[in-house]
Structure formats: structure tokens, C-alpha cells
Amino acid sequence: MKRYVVRGTVAAALVGAALAGCGEQKEPASRNATATAASPSGGGTPSASVSPSPSAGGSPTAGASPAPGRNAATKDGRVGAPGTACAMPVSFELAPDWKPKPAPRPAADSPLASWTKQGPFDLVCEIDAKPAGHLGYLRTWVQNTSTGTPRAALESFVGAQRNASKATYEEIEAGPLPAAEVVFETYSKLLDESKQEHALAVVTPRGTLVLHLGGLDTEEHREMLPAYELAKGSMRLAS
Template sequence: MKRNVRNVVRGAVALALAGAVLTGCGEEEAALSTPASPAKPSQSGATAPAAKGSAVGAAGSACTLPVAFDLAAKWKAKPVEPEAADSPLAGLSKQGPFTMACEMDAKPAGNVGFMRAWTEDAKSGTPRSVLEAFVGANKNASKATYEEIKAGSLPATEVVFETYNKLMDESKQERALAVVTPKGTLVLHLSGLDTQEQTEMLPAYELAKSSMKATP
């Protein structure tokens, strides 16, 4: 029964997410999710590498960011324009001190979910403290497990955590990594409709992580 419900919701959300970027954020947060058991960040479960598509982050790409990285084939990136402070959508593009700068959509590749790049102007601090601030700003986040890693050649910290959907009384697994560069701080966050979608998108996330480099 849950599988049937998931399929119905997956189709409905796929249609709803065809609208504006921030509308997509709202629909995803309200969607059905399945229980998740937290795993160590290194235990990604990605079984096959993703085919490489375009790159994002460098000047002239879809989004200009403190780092550049490869996207999986068919994933589509677009910049997120900041909302006015009095807009009802303004909160969706902010998480603590971080502002959503770029949204990478998995729908063209067959999944309901996103990678989102969040930036902050700080050029100092540790990736761990950055990531703790990002996760701590989400009141629905819990069971966070952190690990020091490399994102390409950059020192980074990665986290796996759960978010709770009060409406559905369900949790789902998400993950993120943080890097600090001379051009600013970046958090790359992977979130799907549910834990199964996130698992299916992990090869794309791993490709982005392994190819990451600071932009000049």
C-alpha cells in the first residue's frame, strides 16, 4: 500500500515541481517521505558512477559559485534569485546565514529531488562548523552524523541526517557537504522526495563531490 501511495505522490509532485524554483521547494517539503536510518556519510550506497553532463559554478556556467563541479547527465541547473524580504517565499531561500544560490533539478534525469548550492560570504571557519550551522538552522533535522572528507582536492565535511515531516509523520534521509574557499563558503545539499529518491540520486551527488574545485 505504501508503495502505491508513494507512486501516486511521486507523480503528483513531479507535476507540481514543474513550476517556479521556490514553489518547488515548498512542494518537496510537503511531500510524502519514508522512514530513514542514519548512515555514515561515507556509506553512500552509490553502486555505479553517474554519466557526466554539464559543469556548474565557474563564470559563464548556469550558476556562478565559490566552487565548480560536474553535474550528472540530464540534470539541469538554474540560479535562484533572492526574494524580497517581505515576500512569503523569502524564508525558503534562506537557512541560517546561508542563501540558496543554485538549484540543480533531477526531474529531467527521472528523479524527484534536487541538489541545492547554498552560499555565505564568510571566507574563514571550518567546514565542520559551517555544516553544523546549516543543519542546526533546520528545526526538523535530527540524527546528524558528520565526517571529515575531501571534495575533489578541497577539505570538506559531510553530513547525513534526517528531516521530519510533521504532516505525514514520516522522516527521510538527506545529506550535505561544506567547503570554505577564498571566494566564500558553500554547502551542497541533496534532498529527494523520500529516502529512496535520495539513494537513487547519490551517484549524481558523488560526481559533484569528486569533481569539486575552487573557482578562480
């Protein structure tokens, strides 16, 4: 019962914010477990329609906004290539009605700045599940380095997540790309319970990318897993 009460409250708050013209609500990037979906995982503050600046020495296209008139995804439903909503080191297919947008780029002294970083990774893209009927996001995080292993990248990512526990790692492939995947839990103060999260990492010539799926709670997370699996199976280097 608690889950449905919280979910209804969160949904009402999101609708109210939209009607008030305040813009779409986003969960704080994986720094806390709030009502909208978890990133490295976590949370609920207004997103801005600007993209994070790449770290020094990194690719200038990572996280760049599309030029006016460009589509959020290509005709085959992919995001990540130049000209889509979020330019990234990789591209992958989106589930129907999941909507990508560049992550906000707050000022360095803004309280929001910590929500767009997780360890050495910068938040690049948020893919919103609300239009598809879920409370959650797929998020991509990029570190501008092409050295190291996917497993080491994931360990760094999860290690920077507050309240992360029970991490289980596995060597996998994301499309044709060597990757590592982790299943872990974070504690939600909102629900007073732990919830499951998934993430994977790939190392590419244009940087190391983490794809993360959180969610309001474990049930919501599992309902969104097909979108994560679709992205994982269709992942390839961005052209």
C-alpha cells in the same frame, strides 16, 4: 504503498502545473519536507528565474544568472564557473539530465524569503533531478565568509534546519578541497516518517558553500546519491 501513492500525486501535480503554464514547481528550500525533495533541506513552490543577491561584502557573482546565450553547464558538464547557469565559489560535474538554474530572489518581505535562507546561508542554485526521473534537487547554499571551518559551517546549516536529527559528521575531501560532510534525518509530515539527507561544506576564498541533497523520501534520496557523489568528487575552485 504510501510512497508510491504520494509520489504519483506529486508527479501529477508537477505535470499539471507545467501544462497550465505556471512554471516548474520547486520544493521550499529545506524549510519543510514537502513532496519534491528536501533542502537544508526541503520542498514545493514556484521557482522564479532570477538569482539571489549576494550578502553584503560577498562575491557579486555568486548566484548570478548567465548572460543571454550562455549554457547551463560547460561542455564537460560542469556548473559553477562564470557563464554557467549558477556562478558559485566552486564548480562541479553534473549527472546526465540534472538541470541547474539560479535560485529565486524574493523580496525581503515575501513569504518565500525564508525558503531561500538557512541560518547564515543563501540559496544560490537548484539542480533539478526531475528530468533524470527523480523527485529531488541538489542545492547549493553560500555564506559570504572565508573564515571558519567546514565542520562549523555544516553545524550551523543543520542547526537551522527544522526537525533535523541524528546528524553524523565526518572530515572529508571534495575533489582536492578540504571539506566536512554530514548525514542526517528530517521528519516528513507528508509521509509521516523520517528521511535521510546529505550535505557537505567547503570554505573557499570566495565564500563558504554547502552542497545539499534531500529527496522525497529515503529511497528516493539513495537513488539520487550517485549525482551527489559525482558533484563531490569533481568539485574544485571555480575559475
